[in-house]
Amino acid sequence: MSLRRYVLKRLLITIPLLLGVTLATFAMVHFIPGDPIDFITLFTELDPETKQEIRARYGLDDPIYIQYLDWLADAARGDFGTSITTRQPVTKEIAERLPFTLMMGSMAFVIAIVTAIPAGIAAAYHRNTKVDQVSRVAALLGIAIPNFWLGLILILVFASWLDVFPVLPPTGEGLLSSEMIVYTLLPALAIGTGSTALLMRLMRSSMVEELDKDYVTMARAKGLPERTVVGKHVLRNSLISVVTVAAIQVAFIISGSVVVEIVFSYPGLGRLLVNRVRNHDFPVIQALVLIIGVAVIFANLLADVLYAYLDPRIRY
Amino acid sequence: MAMLEVEDLNVRFYTEDGVVKATNDLSYRVEAGERFGVVGESGAGKSVTSLAVMGLVDEPGVIESGEIRFKGEDLLELDDEEMRRLRGNEIAMIFQDAETALNPAYTVGEQISEAIRHHLAPGEAAAEERSIEMLESVGIPDPATRYSNYPHEFSGGMQQRAVIAMALSCDPDLIIADEPTTALDVTIEAQILTLLEEIAEEFDTAIQLITHDLGVVAEFCDRMMVMYAGHPVEMAPVEDVYYDPQHPYTVGLMSSIPRIGDDRDRLDTIPGRMPDLIEMPPGCNFHPRCPYAEEVCTRREPPLVDTDTGQPADVADHDSQVAACLAHTGELTGRLDYEVTVRDDTHSRPVGSTGDGSPSE
Numbered sequence: 001m002s003l004r005r006y007v008l009k010r011l012l013i014t015i016p017l018l019l020g021v022t023l024a025t026f027a028m029v030h031f032i033p034g035d036p037i038d039f040i041t042l043f044t045e046l047d048p049e050t051k052q053e054i055r056a057r058y059g060l061d062d063p064i065y066i067q068y069l070d071w072l073a074d075a076a077r078g079d080f081g082t083s084i085t086t087r088q089p090v091t092k093e094i095a096e097r098l099p100f101t102l103m104m105g106s107m108a109f110v111i112a113i114v115t116a117i118p119a120g121i122a123a124a125y126h127r128n129t130k131v132d133q134v135s136r137v138a139a140l141l142g143i144a145i146p147n148f149w150l151g152l153i154l155i156l157v158f159a160s161w162l163d164v165f166p167v168l169p170p171t172g173e174g175l176l177s178s179e180m181i182v183y184t185l186l187p188a189l190a191i192g193t194g195s196t197a198l199l200m201r202l203m204r205s206s207m208v209e210e211l212d213k214d215y216v217t218m219a220r221a222k223g224l225p226e227r228t229v230v231g232k233h234v235l236r237n238s239l240i241s242v243v244t245v246a247a248i249q250v251a252f253i254i255s256g257s258v259v260v261e262i263v264f265s266y267p268g269l270g271r272l273l274v275n276r277v278r279n280h281d282f283p284v285i286q287a288l289v290l291i292i293g294v295a296v297i298f299a300n301l302l303a304d305v306l307y308a309y310l311d312p313r314i315r316y
Numbered sequence: 317m318a319m320l321e322v323e324d325l326n327v328r329f330y331t332e333d334g335v336v337k338a339t340n341d342l343s344y345r346v347e348a349g350e351r352f353g354v355v356g357e358s359g360a361g362k363s364v365t366s367l368a369v370m371g372l373v374d375e376p377g378v379i380e381s382g383e384i385r386f387k388g389e390d391l392l393e394l395d396d397e398e399m400r401r402l403r404g405n406e407i408a409m410i411f412q413d414a415e416t417a418l419n420p421a422y423t424v425g426e427q428i429s430e431a432i433r434h435h436l437a438p439g440e441a442a443a444e445e446r447s448i449e450m451l452e453s454v455g456i457p458d459p460a461t462r463y464s465n466y467p468h469e470f471s472g473g474m475q476q477r478a479v480i481a482m483a484l485s486c487d488p489d490l491i492i493a494d495e496p497t498t499a500l501d502v503t504i505e506a507q508i509l510t511l512l513e514e515i516a517e518e519f520d521t522a523i524q525l526i527t528h529d530l531g532v533v534a535e536f537c538d539r540m541m542v543m544y545a546g547h548p549v550e551m552a553p554v555e556d557v558y559y560d561p562q563h564p565y566t567v568g569l570m571s572s573i574p575r576i577g578d579d580r581d582r583l584d585t586i587p588g589r590m591p592d593l594i595e596m597p598p599g600c601n602f603h604p605r606c607p608y609a610e611e612v613c614t615r616r617e618p619p620l621v622d623t624d625t626g627q628p629a630d631v632a633d634h635d636s637q638v639a640a641c642l643a644h645t646g647e648l649t650g651r652l653d654y655e656v657t658v659r660d661d662t663h664s665r666p667v668g669s670t671g672d673g674s675p676s677e
């Protein structure tokens with residue numbers, strides 16, 4: 001099977017997966033305790049008729065599967081309804097904040113990858129030396145420190161004491177303004193540290209294992225320089241087990257962003273989610289949970305494709 | 317000057333349990349175009365020796381002393397860069413297990429081409445062309461298509477052929493084949509050995525063939541070295557060793573050549589195991605297992621001597637038969653009394669031998 005056919009097959013499998021996610025999202029939000037009507041009406045006492053009227057307006061009186069299908073049809077067109085809290089279109093609210101979270105998440109991910117992979121390689125190549133020991137301790141700390149606490153420390157050190165970063169997000173600045181990018185750095189670091197530490201250790205152990213294999217001796221026996229032996233032969237095989245876990249990190253980074261956005265008052269989706277969960281703003285919650293689910297699915301899809309690209313054996 | 321001259325090589329592994337003396341004052345020669353066999357039990361130091369020649373002894377291993385001269389040049393004096401220029405180019409290696417020696421992530425063709433590109437520096441297309449030629453010369457059908465296959469798409473025998481193609485790709489003068497057929501079944505083994513034989517002849521390549529299997533050596537080699545605990549105990553032209561072995565260990569090995577209908581474990585006729593290479597028995601390392609051992613064997617380390625003259629061995633004289641047993645220095649009171657039966661396909665004949673090297677009656 002060629003790589004292209006493998007990708008196509010994998011894409012096809014994604015379709016039922018996506019449907020499953022929508023169903024799970026819908027069900028989950030539907031079973032949140034509390035009557036959405038109360039939140040729509042801000043807990044005012046209402047006579048049953050008015051309540052029924054509101055229920056009908058939001059389609060809450062339809063049979064549950066009709067509600068699901070309606071929502072699904074709308075969602076497919078990018079329409080997630082109107083927010084109960086702000087009466088704004090959900091899509092608009094999300095569109096305003098999504099880029100911020102995307103930027104922070106990607107930054108966290110990039111930080112994780114560009115530090116974890118080289119550091120893991122160095123630790124593996126110089127295993128049982130100072131380099132390896134330092135990286136082991138650093139990784140332990142990175143994994144052990146909770147991201148929100150790290151966020152607070154970063155604010156304390158860099159924003160308060162050293163005063164090199166702003167404490168509050170810049171207002172009225174565009175997403176790609178230098179102020180915003182600089183401000184995003186600390187929260188991205190707070191989220192990315194755990195993933196960095198994890199991926200680094202994984203990269204190390206995977207690489208140590210590969211370095212002992214015969215094909216490495218064989219590559220050396222061919223007279224190839226160390227840079228080719230490690231950078232070409234060993235790296236590719238070591239990455240095979242790392243890409244899957246790297247994809248899972250996308251989910252960790254998303255969930256991490258929820259807490260860290262609160263700590264940094266970051267204008268992203270995570271903070272939106274927390275606010276709206278408090279208000280039972282179910283159209284927004286549904287949309288956000290769906291977006292997260294879809295993001296995780298696509299991260300895994302990407303990982304599978306990368307995996308197949310790196311390891312020709314699994315295409316069969 | 318022989319092509320490869322190994323002189324008093326000492327390789328040590330500094331492990332947690334102690335210092336493993338993997339080779340001990342090991343000396344041997346391989347002539348240009350010669351087929352040189354190295355046999356010995358597991359752990360005798362055969363692979364370590366070949367890795368030392370390739371300059372690939374890795375942590376915690378150290379080449380403590382000795383010289384390895386290739387075409388007169390001491391390889392231990394070369395820097396990494398110079399050593400890399402020889403490796404895969406003038407000295408190539410064939411590994412025991414082709415399946416693990418091939419990188420699963422790259423095509424077979426790419427793994428051959430990269431060595432060619434590295435050493436001979438032709439263009440991309442020329443390297444590919446040469447790789448396909450190499451695949452063809454080792455008998456892989458439809459080599460142009462097979463070039464882009466991954467190792468897992470090859471059978472075991474084909475993988476070993478590909479590894480041989482790789483070793484041949486830069487036209488080396490010496491190939492070190494470390495048990496190239498152990499992982500293969502008997503028919504494939506015969507094919508691969510025939511292939512190696514043809515190659516050695518066609519390209520006039522010297523081959524150092526490492527194996528457990530005396531039968532393979534008898535078939536394939538001109539001269540051989542029997543290793544025990546990191547050093548040679550006997551070295552001579554193959555026929556001499558085969559028909560008139562001079563060291564008790566060699567005799568033990570010979571009587572354990574597996575024969576058809578014989579399902580004994582291969583080396584169970586020599587009771588005991590190789591000594592711990594960290595703390596070796598004093599005197600003759602073989603004495604705990606030797607049926608002829610005397611008191612003197614526990615004290616005196618037998619030197620490698622010419623079995624005809626009893627004079628110190630000259631490893632450069634490749635017609636001589638040398639062995640390291642006190643029987644040949646006249647320090648033993650008894651004699652080595654054994655009878656060797658050599659069987660081949662057509663007939664078997666007993667060949668008598670006595671330890672002092674005198675022909676039997």
Ligand SMILES: Nc1ncnc2c1ncn2[C@@H]1O[C@H](COP(=O)(O)OP(=O)(O)OP(=O)(O)O)[C@@H](O)[C@H]1O
Nearest residue numbers: 329331336338357358359360361362363364365593
């Ligand atoms: N990396 C290493 N670390 C520690 N000891 C080692 C290492 N490599 C080899 N040795 C030791 O060196 C000795 C010789 O090993 P070697 O691999 O050369 O044996 P061999 O004759 O090739 O055996 P086999 O027939 O099993 O391949 C063994 O005792 C082994 O334990």
Ligand code: SF4
Nearest residue numbers: 600603606613641642
């Ligand atoms: S020296 Fe002694 S122990 Fe060693 S092989 Fe000869 S007879 Fe046996």
Ligand SMILES: [Mg+2]
Nearest residue numbers: 362363364494
């Ligand atoms: Mg070996």
